Amino acid sequence: MGLKVYNTISRKKEDLVPREKGKISMYSCGPTVYNFIHIGNARTFLNFDMIRRYLEFSGYEVTFVQNITDVDDKIINRAREEGITPEELAEKYLEAFNRDMGEMGVVPPDITPKATGHIGDMLKVIEGLVASGAAYESDGDVYFDVSKFPGYGELSGRVLDEQQVTSQCGVEMERKKNPNDFALWKSSKPGEPYWESPWGPGRPGWHIECSAMSVKYLGVDFDIHGGGQDLIFPHHENERAQAEAYSPGGRFVKYWMHSGMLNIDKEKMSKSLGNIKSLREVLDEYKPDVIRMLMLGTHYRSPLNFSDESLVDAKASLERLQNCIFNLKDLLKRLDGSKVSMATIDRETELIDYVNNAEVEFRNHMDDDFNSAAALGVVFNLVREINAYITEAEEHRSPGAKLVLLESERILEKLCGALGLFQSSPEVAGLPSAHAGRKSETAPTLDEMMELILEVRQRARERKDFESSDAIRDGLLKLGIQIEDGREGSRWRLER
RNA sequence: GGCGGUGUAGCCAAGUGGUAAGGCGGAGGUCUGCAAAACCUCUAUUCGCCGGUUCGAAUCCGGCCGCCGCCUCCA
Numbered sequence: 257m258g259l260k261v262y263n264t265i266s267r268k269k270e271d272l273v274p275r276e277k278g279k280i281s282m283y284s285c286g287p288t289v290y291n292f293i294h295i296g297n298a299r300t301f302l303n304f305d306m307i308r309r310y311l312e313f314s315g316y317e318v319t320f321v322q323n324i325t326d327v328d329d330k331i332i333n334r335a336r337e338e339g340i341t342p343e344e345l346a347e348k349y350l351e352a353f354n355r356d357m358g359e360m361g362v363v364p365p366d367i368t369p370k371a372t373g374h375i376g377d378m379l380k381v382i383e384g385l386v387a388s389g390a391a392y393e394s395d396g397d398v399y400f401d402v403s404k405f406p407g408y409g410e411l412s413g414r415v416l417d418e419q420q421v422t423s424q425c426g427v428e429m430e431r432k433k434n435p436n437d438f439a440l441w442k443s444s445k446p447g448e449p450y451w452e453s454p455w456g457p458g459r460p461g462w463h464i465e466c467s468a469m470s471v472k473y474l475g476v477d478f479d480i481h482g483g484g485q486d487l488i489f490p491h492h493e494n495e496r497a498q499a500e501a502y503s504p505g506g507r508f509v510k511y512w513m514h515s516g517m518l519n520i521d522k523e524k525m526s527k528s529l530g531n532i533k534s535l536r537e538v539l540d541e542y543k544p545d546v547i548r549m550l551m552l553g554t555h556y557r558s559p560l561n562f563s564d565e566s567l568v569d570a571k572a573s574l575e576r577l578q579n580c581i582f583n584l585k586d587l588l589k590r591l592d593g594s595k596v597s598m599a600t601i602d603r604e605t606e607l608i609d610y611v612n613n614a615e616v617e618f619r620n621h622m623d624d625d626f627n628s629a630a631a632l633g634v635v636f637n638l639v640r641e642i643n644a645y646i647t648e649a650e651e652h653r654s655p656g657a658k659l660v661l662l663e664s665e666r667i668l669e670k671l672c673g674a675l676g677l678f679q680s681s682p683e684v685a686g687l688p689s690a691h692a693g694r695k696s697e698t699a700p701t702l703d704e705m706m707e708l709i710l711e712v713r714q715r716a717r718e719r720k721d722f723e724s725s726d727a728i729r730d731g732l733l734k735l736g737i738q739i740e741d742g743r744e745g746s747r748w749r750l751e752r
Numbered sequence: 753g754g755c756g757g758u759g760u761a762g763c764c765a766a767g768u769g770g771u772a773a774g775g776c777g778g779a780g781g782u783c784u785g786c787a788a789a790a791c792c793u794c795u796a797u798u799c800g801c802c803g804g805u806u807c808g809a810a811u812c813c814g815g816c817c818g819c820c821g822c823c824u825c826c827a
Contacts, residue, residue, distance in 0.1 A: 284827095286827095296827055298827085330825070413755055414822095462825090483827065486822065519821090525826095569775070573775045633765090636773090643791070722785060729788090733788095739787090743783090
Protein backbone atom coordinates (compact mmCIF):
# COMPACT_ATOMS: atom_id res chain seq x y z
CA MET A 257 0.00 0.00 0.00
CA GLY A 258 1.42 3.31 -1.02
CA LEU A 259 0.93 6.82 0.14
CA LYS A 260 -2.33 8.54 -0.59
CA VAL A 261 -2.83 12.26 -0.38
CA TYR A 262 -5.96 14.34 -0.54
CA ASN A 263 -5.72 16.65 -3.50
CA THR A 264 -7.69 19.85 -3.08
CA ILE A 265 -8.20 20.30 -6.79
CA SER A 266 -9.79 16.89 -7.34
CA ARG A 267 -11.38 16.76 -3.89
CA LYS A 268 -10.25 13.17 -3.60
CA LYS A 269 -7.51 11.10 -2.10
CA GLU A 270 -5.07 10.12 -4.81
CA ASP A 271 -2.07 7.83 -4.98
CA LEU A 272 1.05 9.87 -4.57
CA VAL A 273 3.00 9.40 -7.76
CA PRO A 274 5.95 11.77 -7.80
CA ARG A 275 7.14 13.49 -10.92
CA GLU A 276 10.47 11.83 -10.42
CA LYS A 277 10.65 8.39 -8.84
CA GLY A 278 11.70 8.45 -5.23
CA LYS A 279 11.82 12.22 -5.08
CA ILE A 280 9.29 14.76 -3.90
CA SER A 281 9.35 18.41 -4.77
CA MET A 282 7.24 20.47 -2.44
CA TYR A 283 6.49 24.11 -1.87
CA SER A 284 4.61 25.66 0.97
CA CYS A 285 3.63 29.26 1.51
CA GLY A 286 5.79 30.68 4.24
CA PRO A 287 5.29 33.64 6.52
CA THR A 288 4.81 37.28 5.74
CA VAL A 289 7.32 38.63 8.17
CA TYR A 290 5.44 41.55 9.67
CA ASN A 291 4.83 40.20 13.16
CA PHE A 292 5.45 37.22 15.41
CA ILE A 293 3.68 34.20 14.01
CA HIS A 294 0.56 33.04 15.77
CA ILE A 295 -0.47 29.59 16.83
CA GLY A 296 -2.55 29.14 13.69
CA ASN A 297 0.44 29.82 11.48
CA ALA A 298 2.36 27.41 13.64
CA ARG A 299 -0.18 24.69 12.99
CA THR A 300 0.32 24.96 9.25
CA PHE A 301 4.10 24.91 9.53
CA LEU A 302 3.97 22.00 11.93
CA ASN A 303 1.62 20.10 9.64
CA PHE A 304 3.91 20.49 6.68
CA ASP A 305 6.86 19.56 8.85
CA MET A 306 5.00 16.39 9.78
CA ILE A 307 4.28 15.73 6.11
CA ARG A 308 7.84 16.36 5.07
CA ARG A 309 9.22 14.16 7.83
CA TYR A 310 6.90 11.32 6.98
CA LEU A 311 7.75 11.53 3.30
CA GLU A 312 11.39 11.21 4.22
CA PHE A 313 10.59 8.44 6.68
CA SER A 314 8.94 6.67 3.77
CA GLY A 315 12.13 6.87 1.79
CA TYR A 316 11.53 9.86 -0.43
CA GLU A 317 14.17 12.40 -1.09
CA VAL A 318 12.36 15.66 -0.42
CA THR A 319 13.19 19.08 -1.76
CA PHE A 320 11.18 21.53 0.28
CA VAL A 321 10.90 25.18 -0.65
CA GLN A 322 9.20 27.72 1.58
CA ASN A 323 9.11 31.36 0.66
CA ILE A 324 9.51 34.43 2.82
CA THR A 325 7.23 37.31 1.93
CA ASP A 326 9.27 40.33 2.88
CA VAL A 327 7.56 43.03 0.88
CA ASP A 328 3.87 43.72 1.23
CA ASP A 329 1.33 46.24 2.53
CA LYS A 330 1.26 44.77 6.00
CA ILE A 331 5.01 45.10 6.30
CA ILE A 332 4.97 48.67 5.10
CA ASN A 333 2.20 49.65 7.49
CA ARG A 334 3.71 47.89 10.42
CA ALA A 335 7.12 49.43 9.78
CA ARG A 336 5.52 52.83 9.88
CA GLU A 337 3.97 51.97 13.24
CA GLU A 338 7.24 50.77 14.68
CA GLY A 339 9.15 53.64 13.18
CA ILE A 340 11.67 51.56 11.27
CA THR A 341 12.19 50.78 7.62
CA PRO A 342 10.31 47.91 6.01
CA GLU A 343 13.62 46.15 5.45
CA GLU A 344 14.51 46.38 9.12
CA LEU A 345 11.08 45.20 10.11
CA ALA A 346 11.17 42.21 7.79
CA GLU A 347 14.61 41.30 9.04
CA LYS A 348 13.48 41.51 12.64
CA TYR A 349 10.48 39.25 12.22
CA LEU A 350 12.28 36.84 9.95
CA GLU A 351 14.73 36.28 12.74
CA ALA A 352 11.88 35.76 15.17
CA PHE A 353 10.29 33.31 12.79
CA ASN A 354 13.45 31.30 12.44
CA ARG A 355 13.86 31.25 16.18
CA ASP A 356 10.28 30.02 16.65
CA MET A 357 10.67 27.30 14.08
CA GLY A 358 13.99 26.25 15.53
CA GLU A 359 12.49 25.98 18.96
CA MET A 360 9.61 23.93 17.60
CA GLY A 361 12.05 21.52 16.02
CA VAL A 362 10.77 22.15 12.52
CA VAL A 363 13.20 20.85 9.93
CA PRO A 364 14.40 23.91 8.02
CA PRO A 365 13.24 23.98 4.41
CA ASP A 366 15.94 23.28 1.85
CA ILE A 367 15.43 26.61 0.15
CA THR A 368 13.83 29.72 1.65
CA PRO A 369 13.63 32.31 -1.12
CA LYS A 370 12.80 35.88 -0.21
CA ALA A 371 10.45 37.84 -2.40
CA THR A 372 12.78 40.83 -2.48
CA GLY A 373 15.55 38.66 -3.85
CA HIS A 374 13.46 37.53 -6.81
CA ILE A 375 11.94 40.67 -8.27
CA GLY A 376 13.67 40.00 -11.57
CA ASP A 377 12.17 36.53 -11.81
CA MET A 378 8.75 37.95 -11.14
CA LEU A 379 9.11 40.74 -13.69
CA LYS A 380 10.02 38.15 -16.28
CA VAL A 381 6.77 36.27 -15.65
CA ILE A 382 4.71 39.45 -15.61
CA GLU A 383 6.20 40.63 -18.87
CA GLY A 384 5.45 37.27 -20.41
CA LEU A 385 1.87 37.46 -19.26
CA VAL A 386 1.44 40.97 -20.61
CA ALA A 387 2.99 39.94 -23.91
CA SER A 388 0.60 37.02 -24.27
CA GLY A 389 -2.38 39.18 -23.43
CA ALA A 390 -3.18 37.41 -20.17
CA ALA A 391 -2.37 40.57 -18.26
CA TYR A 392 -2.73 44.26 -18.86
CA GLU A 393 -1.21 47.46 -17.63
CA SER A 394 -3.47 50.05 -16.13
CA ASP A 395 -2.17 53.33 -14.81
CA GLY A 396 1.15 51.92 -13.59
CA ASP A 397 -0.39 48.73 -12.18
CA VAL A 398 -0.45 45.41 -13.97
CA TYR A 399 -3.41 43.10 -13.57
CA PHE A 400 -4.02 39.53 -14.49
CA ASP A 401 -7.05 39.21 -16.72
CA VAL A 402 -9.05 36.40 -15.19
CA SER A 403 -11.25 36.09 -18.26
CA LYS A 404 -8.21 34.93 -20.24
CA PHE A 405 -7.71 31.85 -18.14
CA PRO A 406 -10.53 29.34 -18.67
CA GLY A 407 -9.51 27.16 -15.74
CA TYR A 408 -9.96 29.97 -13.25
CA GLY A 409 -11.94 28.73 -10.27
CA GLU A 410 -11.13 25.06 -10.67
CA LEU A 411 -8.94 24.82 -7.63
CA SER A 412 -11.31 26.53 -5.22
CA GLY A 413 -14.43 25.23 -6.91
CA ARG A 414 -15.85 28.65 -7.50
CA VAL A 415 -17.98 29.98 -10.26
CA LEU A 416 -17.17 33.64 -10.43
CA ASP A 417 -20.61 34.87 -11.37
CA GLU A 418 -21.99 33.41 -8.21
CA GLN A 419 -19.53 35.14 -5.97
CA GLN A 420 -20.64 37.95 -3.81
CA VAL A 421 -19.19 41.12 -5.16
CA THR A 422 -17.67 42.58 -2.08
CA SER A 423 -16.45 46.03 -1.65
CA GLN A 424 -12.91 46.39 -2.84
CA CYS A 425 -10.85 49.45 -2.46
CA GLY A 426 -11.86 52.11 -4.90
CA VAL A 427 -8.66 52.93 -6.74
CA GLU A 428 -7.97 49.34 -7.65
CA MET A 429 -11.52 48.79 -8.80
CA GLU A 430 -11.27 51.62 -11.24
CA ARG A 431 -8.11 50.27 -12.75
CA LYS A 432 -9.38 46.73 -13.17
CA LYS A 433 -11.39 45.48 -16.10
CA ASN A 434 -13.05 42.88 -13.98
CA PRO A 435 -13.44 42.80 -10.20
CA ASN A 436 -11.75 39.41 -10.03
CA ASP A 437 -8.64 40.54 -11.83
CA PHE A 438 -5.75 40.73 -9.43
CA ALA A 439 -2.57 42.75 -9.22
CA LEU A 440 0.68 41.36 -10.57
CA TRP A 441 2.45 44.65 -10.12
CA LYS A 442 1.50 47.64 -8.04
CA SER A 443 2.82 51.11 -8.68
CA SER A 444 4.47 52.48 -5.58
CA LYS A 445 3.36 55.48 -3.61
CA PRO A 446 5.97 57.96 -2.43
CA GLY A 447 8.01 56.67 0.46
CA GLU A 448 7.27 53.03 -0.26
CA PRO A 449 9.88 50.53 -1.32
CA TYR A 450 10.00 50.15 -5.08
CA TRP A 451 11.74 48.48 -7.95
CA GLU A 452 12.02 49.70 -11.52
CA SER A 453 9.84 48.02 -14.10
CA PRO A 454 8.64 48.55 -17.66
CA TRP A 455 5.54 50.14 -16.11
CA GLY A 456 7.39 52.43 -13.78
CA PRO A 457 8.48 52.06 -10.17
CA GLY A 458 6.46 49.62 -8.12
CA ARG A 459 6.41 46.32 -6.29
CA PRO A 460 5.08 42.88 -7.01
CA GLY A 461 1.63 41.68 -6.05
CA TRP A 462 1.52 38.97 -3.47
CA HIS A 463 0.52 36.02 -5.60
CA ILE A 464 3.23 36.37 -8.22
CA GLU A 465 6.07 35.64 -5.88
CA CYS A 466 4.97 32.09 -5.16
CA SER A 467 4.41 31.28 -8.82
CA ALA A 468 7.76 32.67 -9.85
CA MET A 469 9.82 31.26 -7.02
CA SER A 470 8.27 27.80 -6.85
CA VAL A 471 8.77 27.23 -10.55
CA LYS A 472 12.25 28.68 -10.41
CA TYR A 473 13.39 26.19 -7.80
CA LEU A 474 11.17 23.20 -8.49
CA GLY A 475 10.26 23.49 -12.15
CA VAL A 476 6.77 23.25 -13.59
CA ASP A 477 4.42 20.47 -12.56
CA PHE A 478 6.13 19.99 -9.23
CA ASP A 479 4.64 17.54 -6.77
CA ILE A 480 3.13 19.21 -3.73
CA HIS A 481 2.01 22.74 -3.10
CA GLY A 482 0.78 23.48 0.37
CA GLY A 483 -0.52 26.15 2.64
CA GLY A 484 -3.39 26.96 4.94
CA GLN A 485 -6.91 26.34 3.73
CA ASP A 486 -7.60 30.04 3.72
CA LEU A 487 -5.07 30.43 0.94
CA ILE A 488 -7.04 28.31 -1.52
CA PHE A 489 -8.85 31.37 -2.65
CA PRO A 490 -7.72 33.71 -3.88
CA HIS A 491 -4.01 33.13 -3.37
CA HIS A 492 -3.53 29.65 -4.76
CA GLU A 493 -6.19 30.07 -7.38
CA ASN A 494 -4.31 33.09 -8.61
CA GLU A 495 -0.93 31.45 -8.41
CA ARG A 496 -2.21 28.65 -10.54
CA ALA A 497 -3.78 30.98 -13.09
CA GLN A 498 -0.59 32.96 -13.50
CA ALA A 499 1.70 30.01 -13.68
CA GLU A 500 -0.37 28.04 -16.14
CA ALA A 501 -1.14 31.03 -18.30
CA TYR A 502 2.58 31.73 -18.40
CA SER A 503 3.45 28.27 -19.65
CA PRO A 504 0.34 27.23 -21.58
CA GLY A 505 -0.48 23.56 -21.49
CA GLY A 506 1.81 22.93 -18.57
CA ARG A 507 0.38 21.99 -15.24
CA PHE A 508 1.66 24.08 -12.36
CA VAL A 509 1.21 21.66 -9.48
CA LYS A 510 0.31 18.02 -9.18
CA TYR A 511 -1.04 17.80 -5.64
CA TRP A 512 -2.52 20.68 -3.71
CA MET A 513 -2.49 20.12 0.02
CA HIS A 514 -4.16 22.39 2.54
CA SER A 515 -3.85 22.48 6.26
CA GLY A 516 -7.01 23.00 8.32
CA MET A 517 -7.70 26.12 10.28
CA LEU A 518 -7.12 26.56 13.95
CA ASN A 519 -9.79 28.22 16.03
CA ILE A 520 -9.46 29.60 19.51
CA ASP A 521 -12.23 28.62 21.85
CA LYS A 522 -14.35 27.71 18.85
CA GLU A 523 -13.88 31.07 17.21
CA LYS A 524 -11.75 32.22 14.38
CA MET A 525 -8.64 34.05 15.42
CA SER A 526 -8.96 37.62 14.40
CA LYS A 527 -7.85 41.06 15.30
CA SER A 528 -11.38 42.25 15.88
CA LEU A 529 -12.06 39.49 18.39
CA GLY A 530 -8.71 40.20 19.98
CA ASN A 531 -8.00 36.52 20.39
CA ILE A 532 -4.80 36.19 18.46
CA LYS A 533 -2.38 34.00 20.31
CA SER A 534 1.24 34.09 19.31
CA LEU A 535 3.36 30.98 19.27
CA ARG A 536 5.76 32.79 21.59
CA GLU A 537 3.08 33.15 24.25
CA VAL A 538 2.29 29.48 24.16
CA LEU A 539 5.97 28.54 24.20
CA ASP A 540 6.37 30.58 27.35
CA GLU A 541 4.08 28.13 29.10
CA TYR A 542 4.43 24.85 27.29
CA LYS A 543 7.30 23.05 25.74
CA PRO A 544 7.43 22.54 22.00
CA ASP A 545 6.49 18.88 22.06
CA VAL A 546 3.24 19.66 23.86
CA ILE A 547 2.24 21.93 21.01
CA ARG A 548 3.31 19.37 18.47
CA MET A 549 1.37 16.67 20.25
CA LEU A 550 -1.72 18.85 20.24
CA MET A 551 -1.42 19.35 16.49
CA LEU A 552 -0.76 15.68 15.78
CA GLY A 553 -3.90 14.71 17.65
CA THR A 554 -6.14 16.15 14.95
CA HIS A 555 -5.97 15.20 11.30
CA TYR A 556 -4.17 17.94 9.39
CA ARG A 557 -7.19 18.87 7.27
CA SER A 558 -9.71 19.04 10.11
CA PRO A 559 -10.38 22.17 12.06
CA LEU A 560 -8.55 22.23 15.34
CA ASN A 561 -9.94 23.96 18.36
CA PHE A 562 -7.25 25.48 20.49
CA SER A 563 -7.84 26.17 24.16
CA ASP A 564 -6.09 26.03 27.49
CA GLU A 565 -7.83 22.76 28.15
CA SER A 566 -6.60 21.24 24.91
CA LEU A 567 -3.06 22.16 25.88
CA VAL A 568 -3.42 20.58 29.29
CA ASP A 569 -4.72 17.39 27.70
CA ALA A 570 -1.93 17.33 25.17
CA LYS A 571 0.62 17.81 27.90
CA ALA A 572 -0.76 14.88 29.87
CA SER A 573 -0.78 12.57 26.89
CA LEU A 574 2.72 13.61 25.92
CA GLU A 575 3.83 12.77 29.44
CA ARG A 576 2.35 9.32 29.15
CA LEU A 577 4.47 8.73 26.09
CA GLN A 578 7.53 10.25 27.68
CA ASN A 579 7.13 8.21 30.83
CA CYS A 580 7.04 5.05 28.78
CA ILE A 581 10.32 5.92 27.08
CA PHE A 582 11.74 6.89 30.43
CA ASN A 583 10.68 3.62 32.04
CA LEU A 584 12.09 1.70 29.12
CA LYS A 585 15.44 3.41 29.25
CA ASP A 586 15.56 3.19 33.01
CA LEU A 587 15.07 -0.55 33.03
CA LEU A 588 17.55 -1.00 30.20
CA LYS A 589 20.05 0.98 32.16
CA ARG A 590 19.62 -1.33 35.10
CA LEU A 591 19.99 -4.31 32.79
CA ASP A 592 23.17 -2.82 31.44
CA GLY A 593 25.52 -5.61 32.37
CA SER A 594 23.37 -8.44 31.10
CA LYS A 595 23.75 -10.02 27.73
CA VAL A 596 21.24 -9.80 24.94
CA SER A 597 19.77 -13.26 24.43
CA MET A 598 17.11 -14.54 22.16
CA ALA A 599 13.59 -14.36 23.44
CA THR A 600 12.57 -17.68 24.82
CA ILE A 601 9.17 -17.50 26.37
CA ASP A 602 6.02 -17.06 24.31
CA ARG A 603 5.18 -13.77 25.94
CA GLU A 604 8.37 -12.30 24.56
CA THR A 605 8.10 -13.49 20.99
CA GLU A 606 4.51 -12.33 21.09
CA LEU A 607 5.53 -8.88 22.18
CA ILE A 608 8.24 -8.58 19.57
CA ASP A 609 5.63 -9.43 16.97
CA TYR A 610 3.29 -6.87 18.46
CA VAL A 611 5.92 -4.19 18.36
CA ASN A 612 6.80 -4.82 14.76
CA ASN A 613 3.20 -5.04 13.76
CA ALA A 614 2.64 -1.66 15.37
CA GLU A 615 5.02 -0.12 12.91
CA VAL A 616 3.08 -1.64 10.03
CA GLU A 617 -0.20 -0.25 11.35
CA PHE A 618 1.40 3.08 12.01
CA ARG A 619 2.56 3.30 8.41
CA ASN A 620 -0.84 2.28 7.12
CA HIS A 621 -2.45 5.18 8.92
CA MET A 622 0.18 7.67 7.90
CA ASP A 623 0.06 6.42 4.32
CA ASP A 624 -3.62 7.26 4.34
CA ASP A 625 -3.27 10.99 3.83
CA PHE A 626 -1.05 11.49 6.87
CA ASN A 627 -3.54 10.40 9.49
CA SER A 628 -1.38 11.31 12.45
CA ALA A 629 -4.24 11.06 14.92
CA ALA A 630 -4.90 7.44 14.04
CA ALA A 631 -1.16 6.75 13.98
CA LEU A 632 -0.90 8.14 17.49
CA GLY A 633 -3.58 5.68 18.53
CA VAL A 634 -1.26 2.89 17.43
CA VAL A 635 1.60 4.45 19.37
CA PHE A 636 -0.48 4.60 22.54
CA ASN A 637 -1.56 1.01 22.19
CA LEU A 638 2.09 0.16 21.90
CA VAL A 639 2.83 2.21 25.00
CA ARG A 640 0.33 0.21 27.01
CA GLU A 641 1.83 -3.09 25.89
CA ILE A 642 5.35 -1.95 26.61
CA ASN A 643 4.41 -0.60 30.02
CA ALA A 644 2.75 -3.86 30.90
CA TYR A 645 5.80 -5.77 29.81
CA ILE A 646 8.11 -3.51 31.79
CA THR A 647 6.17 -4.37 34.93
CA GLU A 648 6.48 -8.07 34.15
CA ALA A 649 10.16 -7.80 33.33
CA GLU A 650 10.82 -6.03 36.61
CA GLU A 651 9.44 -9.02 38.45
CA HIS A 652 11.08 -11.90 36.67
CA ARG A 653 14.16 -11.07 34.73
CA SER A 654 13.94 -13.52 31.92
CA PRO A 655 16.95 -13.79 29.62
CA GLY A 656 15.07 -12.47 26.63
CA ALA A 657 13.91 -9.30 28.38
CA LYS A 658 16.70 -7.15 27.12
CA LEU A 659 16.04 -8.03 23.52
CA VAL A 660 12.36 -7.21 23.88
CA LEU A 661 13.10 -3.93 25.59
CA LEU A 662 15.68 -2.90 23.03
CA GLU A 663 13.32 -3.68 20.20
CA SER A 664 10.52 -1.77 21.90
CA GLU A 665 12.76 1.20 22.42
CA ARG A 666 13.93 1.14 18.83
CA ILE A 667 10.45 1.08 17.33
CA LEU A 668 8.92 3.54 19.76
CA GLU A 669 11.64 6.09 19.14
CA LYS A 670 11.43 5.48 15.43
CA LEU A 671 7.71 6.18 15.33
CA CYS A 672 7.99 9.24 17.54
CA GLY A 673 10.76 10.48 15.31
CA ALA A 674 8.61 10.03 12.22
CA LEU A 675 6.05 12.34 13.80
CA GLY A 676 8.69 14.83 14.86
CA LEU A 677 8.25 14.20 18.57
CA PHE A 678 11.24 14.51 20.85
CA GLN A 679 13.37 15.89 18.05
CA SER A 680 13.56 19.49 19.14
CA SER A 681 15.64 19.28 22.26
CA PRO A 682 18.83 17.33 22.86
CA GLU A 683 17.24 15.52 25.75
CA VAL A 684 13.86 13.99 26.30
CA ALA A 685 13.15 15.79 29.52
CA GLY A 686 15.49 14.03 31.80
CA LEU A 687 15.88 10.63 30.24
CA PRO A 688 18.65 8.67 31.87
CA SER A 689 20.84 8.76 28.82
CA ALA A 690 20.53 12.48 28.54
CA HIS A 691 22.20 13.31 31.79
CA ALA A 692 24.45 10.34 32.23
CA GLY A 693 28.12 10.03 32.01
CA ARG A 694 29.21 13.58 31.53
CA LYS A 695 32.07 13.78 33.95
CA SER A 696 33.65 17.07 34.68
CA GLU A 697 37.07 17.63 36.16
CA THR A 698 36.00 20.63 38.17
CA ALA A 699 32.29 20.68 39.01
CA PRO A 700 30.19 17.74 40.15
CA THR A 701 27.57 16.60 37.66
CA LEU A 702 23.90 16.54 38.39
CA ASP A 703 24.14 12.76 38.31
CA GLU A 704 26.78 12.72 41.00
CA MET A 705 24.84 15.11 43.17
CA MET A 706 21.65 13.15 42.81
CA GLU A 707 23.39 9.92 43.62
CA LEU A 708 24.49 11.39 46.92
CA ILE A 709 21.13 12.91 47.73
CA LEU A 710 19.27 9.72 46.97
CA GLU A 711 21.66 7.73 49.10
CA VAL A 712 21.10 10.00 52.07
CA ARG A 713 17.38 9.88 51.52
CA GLN A 714 17.47 6.11 51.32
CA ARG A 715 19.09 5.96 54.75
CA ALA A 716 16.32 8.10 56.14
CA ARG A 717 13.73 5.80 54.63
CA GLU A 718 15.43 2.75 56.05
CA ARG A 719 15.13 4.09 59.54
CA LYS A 720 11.53 5.13 58.81
CA ASP A 721 12.34 8.80 59.00
CA PHE A 722 9.74 9.64 56.42
CA GLU A 723 9.57 13.24 57.47
CA SER A 724 13.10 13.75 56.20
CA SER A 725 12.72 11.63 53.10
CA ASP A 726 9.53 13.42 52.13
CA ALA A 727 11.13 16.79 52.75
CA ILE A 728 13.88 15.87 50.33
CA ARG A 729 11.41 14.66 47.74
CA ASP A 730 9.15 17.70 48.03
CA GLY A 731 12.09 20.04 47.96
CA LEU A 732 13.53 18.45 44.84
CA LEU A 733 10.17 18.57 43.13
CA LYS A 734 10.10 22.30 43.69
CA LEU A 735 13.45 22.43 41.94
CA GLY A 736 12.00 20.50 39.04
CA ILE A 737 13.29 17.07 39.93
CA GLN A 738 10.82 14.25 40.31
CA ILE A 739 11.70 11.35 42.61
CA GLU A 740 10.08 7.98 42.19
CA ASP A 741 10.53 5.10 44.62
CA GLY A 742 10.49 1.66 43.14
CA ARG A 743 11.25 -1.82 44.31
CA GLU A 744 14.86 -1.43 43.27
CA GLY A 745 15.44 1.88 44.92
CA SER A 746 14.70 5.41 43.89
CA ARG A 747 15.20 7.14 40.62
CA TRP A 748 14.86 10.69 39.42
CA ARG A 749 14.17 12.73 36.38
CA LEU A 750 13.95 16.32 35.39
CA GLU A 751 10.48 17.70 35.13
CA ARG A 752 9.98 20.08 32.32
C1' G B 753 -26.58 34.38 -1.95
C1' G B 754 -22.33 30.96 -3.79
C1' C B 755 -18.49 27.32 -2.44
C1' G B 756 -16.36 24.06 1.13
C1' G B 757 -16.18 21.65 5.76
C1' U B 758 -18.23 19.65 10.11
C1' G B 759 -21.75 17.46 13.93
C1' U B 760 -19.00 10.44 17.36
C1' A B 761 -18.85 9.62 25.50
C1' G B 762 -17.95 14.87 30.47
C1' C B 763 -13.86 17.03 26.98
C1' C B 764 -10.47 16.16 22.62
C1' A B 765 -10.47 12.78 18.54
C1' A B 766 -9.85 8.30 14.76
C1' G B 767 -13.14 5.50 12.03
C1' U B 768 -16.50 6.24 4.62
C1' G B 769 -20.66 -0.70 4.27
C1' G B 770 -19.44 -5.66 8.62
C1' U B 771 -21.04 -4.53 14.11
C1' A B 772 -17.62 2.15 17.91
C1' A B 773 -9.23 3.27 17.89
C1' G B 774 -6.65 6.40 21.04
C1' G B 775 -5.80 10.55 24.55
C1' C B 776 -7.60 13.58 28.66
C1' G B 777 -10.92 13.47 32.75
C1' G B 778 -13.84 10.32 36.25
C1' A B 779 -14.91 5.63 39.44
C1' G B 780 -13.01 1.21 41.66
C1' G B 781 -8.85 -2.14 42.37
C1' U B 782 -3.33 -3.89 42.40
C1' C B 783 1.57 -2.18 43.81
C1' U B 784 3.59 1.43 47.60
C1' G B 785 5.54 3.87 54.33
C1' C B 786 3.22 7.76 51.63
C1' A B 787 3.67 9.84 46.86
C1' A B 788 4.87 9.17 41.74
C1' A B 789 4.94 5.97 37.65
C1' A B 790 2.57 1.66 35.92
C1' C B 791 -1.05 -2.22 35.37
C1' C B 792 -6.27 -4.25 35.62
C1' U B 793 -11.71 -3.27 35.47
C1' C B 794 -15.61 0.15 34.50
C1' U B 795 -16.92 5.01 32.02
C1' A B 796 -21.14 5.78 23.79
C1' U B 797 -26.26 -0.90 22.60
C1' U B 798 -24.57 3.96 19.95
C1' C B 799 -22.38 8.03 16.17
C1' G B 800 -27.18 15.92 15.27
C1' C B 801 -32.57 14.65 13.75
C1' C B 802 -36.15 12.08 10.34
C1' G B 803 -36.88 8.87 6.44
C1' G B 804 -34.75 5.43 2.53
C1' U B 805 -31.24 1.61 0.21
C1' U B 806 -28.99 -2.99 2.22
C1' C B 807 -28.65 -9.44 5.11
C1' G B 808 -26.00 -5.45 7.51
C1' A B 809 -24.88 1.96 7.90
C1' A B 810 -21.52 6.30 12.22
C1' U B 811 -20.22 5.08 7.19
C1' C B 812 -24.35 5.20 1.01
C1' C B 813 -28.99 8.23 -0.69
C1' G B 814 -32.91 12.13 0.33
C1' G B 815 -34.76 15.83 3.64
C1' C B 816 -34.21 18.85 8.02
C1' C B 817 -31.44 21.25 12.03
C1' G B 818 -26.86 23.16 14.31
C1' C B 819 -21.81 24.91 14.11
C1' C B 820 -17.48 26.66 11.36
C1' G B 821 -14.52 28.53 7.35
C1' C B 822 -13.85 30.92 2.54
C1' C B 823 -16.03 34.46 -1.09
C1' U B 824 -11.75 41.32 1.28
C1' C B 825 -5.70 40.78 4.01
C1' C B 826 -5.27 36.10 6.41
C1' A B 827 -1.62 29.83 7.80
